[in-house]
Amino acid sequence: MVALFVGLRLYTVLGRRSGHEQQPVTRPEAVPGTETAAPVTDVAADRSEGGSLVYEDGAAAGVRAIVTADSSFDVARFLEGAQGAYRMVLEAFWRGDKQEIAQLTGGEVRAAFDEAIDTREASGHRLENRLVAIERAVIEDARLDGRTALITVRFDADIAAVTRDAEGNVIAGSLEDAVPAHDIWTFQRDLGSNDPNWLLVDTDDA
Template identity: 50%
Template sequence: MTVQIVILAMIAAFLGMRLYSVLGRRAEHGEEPVQSRFDANAGPTGGAAPAGAPQAVPAPAARVRDMAPFQPAVENGLREIANADRRFDPAAFVEGARGAYRLILEAFWRGDKDELVHLCDPEVARSFAEAIDARVAAGEVPDNRLVRIEEAVITAASLTGPDARIAVRFVADIAAVTRNADGVVIAGSLNDAVEVRDVWTFRRAVHSGHPDWMLTETDVD
């Protein structure tokens, strides 16, 4: 197994993190939209809707129906979640998940433990820290780049009690390179991206006052 494959496997093995975001939530009338760190267009001067022009919020069923066709079980699950949390928006959730996917991978690759602490449960943060420490001890420095996310599709959704669970399949191109302590490439190539197919499952208590989604499972599609 090449070092490149090991690195990608480590990502799948250790991801189980808490996402401090507002994935899949849209403001109701009279609410200020909350801009998440995962919003693709977020910035210090992000645009706002004109004053006095509130946007109508579609009914939960309409927001589900507006997306691409789902398998019946997935659509039913999304409807149940949307009915339990009327601000839930599947399209916004997917966009937020795409941003989270990039943010998490890049934080892990650059070994940013402080950033990962803010994104992970303590146990998962420790796992990430251990993986980073092992990488450092081996004298390996990843120089990876998420070239593009080709696909982000909801593949499963369910509501069990207060817990909403949504699985998203990501198909992404990653240019993976490993360098030694002297900066010499020992594996991979930035000119040859590898297709990676991951399935991440997010969970959130729909009645919680906090908009936190937790990444509870990762798998390779």
């Protein structure tokens, strides 16, 4: 159970502190907010996309403030990019790719991921996890702090996870059974910067 917890939920420990950042210049198409799209002019009338909720009522004022400060910001496109970033960060962590994690995260989140990878490698453990599906992604909070935009997204996903020891023996999990994961990640971007990318800066569990 401990190994499975580390494999699936370690990232919930990564963000119970500050909150702000996210994403790689090499693959901006998967980065929240990198797209140039028509601005959302009426956030109250644009809370859903394809029948799915895009953001909660409590995030409306913050979304409106961000749209006002950055006319290129598009809510639905940001959320699509956030889902891509969610997958990329998890997969990079599972395979122990510190370089990609450094492109996607910042601050204490990056340091915590690196430390967890080091601990896992020192124990000789290897993860064979798979993100089966993101069932739901919705903006729970948004705010503008000066020129810094912060957006918090809740992800409800199904993850299949296996942890193997140094000899390749399965010590936890199964790829046959997906486990529900409920994560809250916060992304940050300096709207005054020429860099259009967002960084993951805070993680927590729902």
